[in-house]
Amino acid sequence: MDLRHRYPKLGFTSRAMRPEVYVGIPRRVEQAQRETADVDRRDWFRHHYDRETHKVKAGMFEVLERCKTELNGYPYHPWTAPQVPAP
Numbered sequence: 001m002d003l004r005h006r007y008p009k010l011g012f013t014s015r016a017m018r019p020e021v022y023v024g025i026p027r028r029v030e031q032a033q034r035e036t037a038d039v040d041r042r043d044w045f046r047h048h049y050d051r052e053t054h055k056v057k058a059g060m061f062e063v064l065e066r067c068k069t070e071l072n073g074y075p076y077h078p079w080t081a082p083q084v085p086a087p
Contacts, residue, residue, distance in 0.1 A: 038079065040079040040080065041077070041079040043079070044078055044079035045067075045079075048067075048070075049063065049067060
C-alpha cells in the first residue's frame, strides 16, 4: 500500500487503501504478538473464553464486548494478579 501511494503510476495494486488505514497495521500486529506471547494472559483467556463459539461476526463482537466489560471491572489485569504469599 505504501508503494502504491509513493509511486501511483507504477500500478502496485488496484485495491488501494488510504495511508491512515494501513500505517498502524505493523504496530497493531506487534502488540497482538506480544499479548499472545504472554503465557499467563493466554491461559487466563483460554480458561475464561475457550468454550465461546459464534457462527457470525456479530457473535464474535458480543464476546469481545463481554470480555472488555469484565476486564474493566478488575483493578489490574487478572493474568498479572499479585501472588498471595503462603502463610
